[in-house]
Amino acid sequence: MDNVQIIRIQILAVIGSVLLIFFILELIRRRRLREEFSILWLAMGVVFLVLSLFRGLLDKFSYFIGIGYPPAALFLILIMGLMLILIHFSTAISELKETQKKLVQEIGLLKAGGAHSPAAPALRAYGLPGGPKAG
Amino acid sequence: MEKIAIVPAYNEEKSLPAVLRALRADAPDFDVVVVNDGSTDGTSAAARAFAGVRVIDLPENIGIGGAVQTGFLYAREGGYGLAVQVDGDGQHVPSEIPKIAAPVLAGTADAVIGSRFIEKAKFRGSAFRRAGIWVFQALNAVLLGQRITDSTSGFRAFNRRAIDILSRTYPDDYPEPEAIYILRRRGLTIVEVPVDMAGRAAGRSSIGFGHSLYYMVKVCLAIFVLLLRRDDRAG
Numbered sequence: 001m002d003n004v005q006i007i008r009i010q011i012l013a014v015i016g017s018v019l020l021i022f023f024i025l026e027l028i029r030r031r032r033l034r035e036e037f038s039i040l041w042l043a044m045g046v047v048f049l050v051l052s053l054f055r056g057l058l059d060k061f062s063y064f065i066g067i068g069y070p071p072a073a074l075f076l077i078l079i080m081g082l083m084l085i086l087i088h089f090s091t092a093i094s095e096l097k098e099t100q101k102k103l104v105q106e107i108g109l110l111k112a113g114g115a116h117s118p119a120a121p122a123l124r125a126y127g128l129p130g131g132p133k134a135g
Numbered sequence: 136m137e138k139i140a141i142v143p144a145y146n147e148e149k150s151l152p153a154v155l156r157a158l159r160a161d162a163p164d165f166d167v168v169v170v171n172d173g174s175t176d177g178t179s180a181a182a183r184a185f186a187g188v189r190v191i192d193l194p195e196n197i198g199i200g201g202a203v204q205t206g207f208l209y210a211r212e213g214g215y216g217l218a219v220q221v222d223g224d225g226q227h228v229p230s231e232i233p234k235i236a237a238p239v240l241a242g243t244a245d246a247v248i249g250s251r252f253i254e255k256a257k258f259r260g261s262a263f264r265r266a267g268i269w270v271f272q273a274l275n276a277v278l279l280g281q282r283i284t285d286s287t288s289g290f291r292a293f294n295r296r297a298i299d300i301l302s303r304t305y306p307d308d309y310p311e312p313e314a315i316y317i318l319r320r321r322g323l324t325i326v327e328v329p330v331d332m333a334g335r336a337a338g339r340s341s342i343g344f345g346h347s348l349y350y351m352v353k354v355c356l357a358i359f360v361l362l363l364r365r366d367d368r369a370g
Contacts, residue, residue, distance in 0.1 A: 101197050101307065105205045108170070108193040112209070 006055075013052030021045035040088060044081045051077075136216035136240070140165040140232070141206030143199055144223030148177040151223045155185045158221065161230040168209050169223065172202035178223070200310035203289075207302035211295075219292045227290040231330040235292040238326050245323035246297045248283065248315070249290035249330035263347050270351065271312050274358065279319055283327055286312040290330060297323055306357060309350050313357045320361065 024041045027033035051058050051074070062073035140158055144151050151169070158167055168189045169182040173196035182190045191205055203220060210218040217239050221227045231249060238244035252268070271286035289311055293301065300321055306313045318325060 097307075100195075101201045104173075104193050104195050104197050105201060105208060108191045108205055109208060109212075111194075112168075112189060112191040 010052055010055060014049065017045055017049035017052055021049065037088070037092070040081070040085045044078075044085075047077065047081070137214065138162075138165045138217040138219070138236070139206075139210050139213065139215045140167045140229075141203060141210065141218055141220050142167060142169045142182075142223045143172060143202040143206065143220070144169055144174065144178050144182070145172040145196065145199070145202070146174045146176045146178060147223040147225075148174070148181045150225035151178060151181045152184070154221065154223055154225050154227075154229070155182065155188055157229040159185070162219075162232045165219070165232070166213075166215070168206055170202045170205045170209075172196050172199070198308045199289075200305050200307040203310065204302060204305040207293075207298050207305065210298050211302040214295075215298065216295050217292065218298050220289055222289050226332055228331060228333055231290070231332075232292075234328050234330055235290060238328065239292045239294045243324070244326040245294050246315075246318050246325045247292040248285060248288050248325065248327045249292075249332075250283075250285035250288055250327045251330065251332050252284040253327060253329035267347060267351050271354075274312075274355070275315070278358065278362065279316070281319075281325070283315060283325070285327065286315060288332075290332065309354055312354045313361065316358050316361050 021042060024033065024038050024045060028035060028038050058070050058073060062068075062070040065073065067073045067076070140162060142151075142154060142158075147154075155167065155169070158165065166189070167185075167187070168191060169178075171179045171182065171190060171192045173193050179190055179192050182188055189209075191209065193202065193205065206220070207218065217236060219232055219236060221229060221232070227249070235247045235249045238247045268285070268287065272282070272284060275281060275283040275286060291311075297318055300318060300323070301314060304317055315325060
């Protein structure tokens with residue numbers, strides 16, 4: 001690989017990383033992405049930007065952790081980053097499911113006019129059958 | 136003491152009326168709340184045809200655990216001292232309610248499980264189902280130090296303390312085996328009593344054959360994590 005080729009891929013990598021960062025920032029600006037979800041993406045963009053600006057860094061890193069072939073270290077970083085983001089998604093979805101379940105339960109109870117309902121004391125006063133009793 | 140029967144129902148318009156009729160005849164001192172878990176058939180109308188039956192229509196299907204928990208929330212808010220769970224599919228026979236209610240009423244247990252297996256093996260599921268039941272029995276013996284023969288039975292009775300705990304913490308799917316651990320972890324007393332159960336009147340069990348393996352893995356994982364958790368109030 002001659003020098004021209006290396007510089008070409010370096011320029012492409014820098015452009016790619018900068019585009020990713022700007023794309024994420026733009027999504028936040030348009031309120032299509034919440035900040036909490038953007039941080040991991042931005043961190044990945046910054047890591048790639050730094051790695052493409054300072055070429056020696058990837059070699060040093062792969063030597064440091066004992067990988068003989070530097071591009072493999074790049075894949076490792078990429079896969080770890082994506083896994084972090086996906087686990088973050090899983091926890092976020094779990095939270096959403098929990099919230100949704102509670103809302104569905106609450107709506108059901110409110111519609112049924114349980115003890116939650118503003119009408120509950122009146123129902124009890126009229127002794128309507130099936131109405132909840134005072135605790 | 137105020138008593139309530141919690142009847143979770145998902146697409147049970149065919150079997151629900153018989154359950155509600157039997158409840159009226161065999162457990163007349165129980166209030167009845169049907170938790171309709173976002174059914175797409177006439178379950179809600181079938182339940183509302185019975186005067187005095189309170190119907191909670193959940194706007195979306197959230198699964199058996201979420202539906203039963205809604206019943207616990209209702210029972211807690213209503214200050215009920217005894218709640219029995221009776222599935223809307225007709226599998227649980229209301230005339231057996233006194234058997235599971237008795238230990239709670241006598242104050243000798245916080246929760247009671249109606250078991251198909253203590254006395255006779257009238258019920259015979261598939262080989263896979265029986266293997267799963269055996270695994271739960273072994274797990275219960277080792278982890279709880281208590282013989283619980285029918286972990287998956289949903290025919291249960293609870294006192295106020297158990298209602299309160301389960302209204303806050305109840306698993307979403309396949310909740311029965313895990314609920315035993317949730318209660319035992321809080322130091323509640325659980326007993327099993329033998330009951331008769333009917334075959335299903337109509338509809339399909341919420342646990343299909345294909346889901347059995349997922350069921351086993353999920354429940355074992357949940358129980359394992361529950362034991363690791365220092366504070367299981369959340370969730």
